[in-house]
Amino acid sequence: MPSATNIPDFIRRATDDAGFDLAGIAPVRQYPELDYFPAWIASGHAGEMRYLETRGESGNLKRASLAEVAPWARSVIVCAINYNTAQSWSTADRRPSTGWISRYAWSAQDYHASVLRRLHAVEAKLKQESPDCETRCYVDTGPLVERVWAKYAGIGWQGKNTCLINQQIGSWIFLGVILTSIELQPDLPVPDRCGACTRCLDACPTNAFVAPYQLDATRCISYLTIEKRGDIPEDLRDGIGRHVFGCDICQEVCPWNRRAPVTAAPEFAPRPGLVNPALEWLAAMNEDEFRAALRGSPIKRARYNGLRRNVAIAMGNSGDSRFLPTLQKLAAGPDPAVASHARWAIDKLHQRG
Numbered sequence: 001m002p003s004a005t006n007i008p009d010f011i012r013r014a015t016d017d018a019g020f021d022l023a024g025i026a027p028v029r030q031y032p033e034l035d036y037f038p039a040w041i042a043s044g045h046a047g048e049m050r051y052l053e054t055r056g057e058s059g060n061l062k063r064a065s066l067a068e069v070a071p072w073a074r075s076v077i078v079c080a081i082n083y084n085t086a087q088s089w090s091t092a093d094r095r096p097s098t099g100w101i102s103r104y105a106w107s108a109q110d111y112h113a114s115v116l117r118r119l120h121a122v123e124a125k126l127k128q129e130s131p132d133c134e135t136r137c138y139v140d141t142g143p144l145v146e147r148v149w150a151k152y153a154g155i156g157w158q159g160k161n162t163c164l165i166n167q168q169i170g171s172w173i174f175l176g177v178i179l180t181s182i183e184l185q186p187d188l189p190v191p192d193r194c195g196a197c198t199r200c201l202d203a204c205p206t207n208a209f210v211a212p213y214q215l216d217a218t219r220c221i222s223y224l225t226i227e228k229r230g231d232i233p234e235d236l237r238d239g240i241g242r243h244v245f246g247c248d249i250c251q252e253v254c255p256w257n258r259r260a261p262v263t264a265a266p267e268f269a270p271r272p273g274l275v276n277p278a279l280e281w282l283a284a285m286n287e288d289e290f291r292a293a294l295r296g297s298p299i300k301r302a303r304y305n306g307l308r309r310n311v312a313i314a315m316g317n318s319g320d321s322r323f324l325p326t327l328q329k330l331a332a333g334p335d336p337a338v339a340s341h342a343r344w345a346i347d348k349l350h351q352r353g
Contacts, residue, residue: 024153062143084172096318102246154187161200170260205239221247316345
């Protein structure tokens with residue numbers, strides 16, 4: 001079994017072989033950011049994301065303390081991979097006929113599977129060297145706040161938009177973690193390099209940031225178009241613009257993403273039709289076509305009628321009266337949320353005249 005001083009070098013070789021761009025090790029501690037999480041939940045800023053509120057046997061939030069779910073864990077290996085592609089930003093396309101799907105959801109393969117496959121490759125090599133160690137892998141599904149552990153593993157710092165930012169790669173990165181029972185030599189956290197910049201906060205169309213580093217998810221376009229079920233509050237619909245799944249604005253305006261490199265991972269290449277998708281195409285899909293066109297895609301998380309609801313908002317915000325016949329069909333459909341948002345969109349286009 002290797003010693004604690006040479007395992008980090010071994011892990012870095014394993015993460016390189018697995019195709020990760022960055023890797024680091026954080027010791028298991030109760031970091032200040034984890035203490036903030038319960039207050040964030042109590043404030044209602046998580047909205048309908050009840051899975052964030054799961055608690056351990058002691059009644060404490062699992063994501064606020066790793067000891068709740070993995071008392072055996074001594075170190076967290078954090079791995080990161082760049083998913084940026086060469087396509088332009090959402091703010092560069094002004095065509096009213098198209099919508100916007102967040103960059104992370106363009107690929108043909110769900111990133112959870114891709115990142116987890118790489119994590120398991122690293123885990124397997126660790127097990128070969130240390131057969132008795134206990135491990136567990138997570139990609140967005142574990143009871144921990146990945147960006148906090150990534151910060152203390154030296155991957156990057158948490159920006160004012162709450163995204164993790166790396167000085168070389170920017171913020172277009174997927175994170176995966178491996179919990180291990182081995183006490184590894186940790187990396188050092190990197191300093192916050194946001195400085196006085198507030199571009200991400202100023203650019204948010206729905207004013208989702210209550211303060212720097214503090215997000216009210218219930219106002220975030222990503223939450224509204226992916227997690228929110230039923231009706232979206234009317235006062236937020238204008239700000240959604242033509243976003244139909246997620247939002248990239250606070251990352252697009254970030255200076256650290258100006259020279260963000262393009263990913264070397266082929267599975268993150270965009271699936272045809274998902275970059276600036278035609279709103280008419282999305283609205284015309286039946287449920288079977290939705291499942292077939294988006295098989296394996298995280299876009300399915302919005303669900304069929306959730307996506308159609310979002311498309312109705314995008315059509316209303318487009319200012320294009322040619323969408324009126326399609327919106328009238330949506331307004332006459334069986335789903336109450338889709339119908340009510342289509343009626344809102346019709347009224348908005350008529351007011352625009």
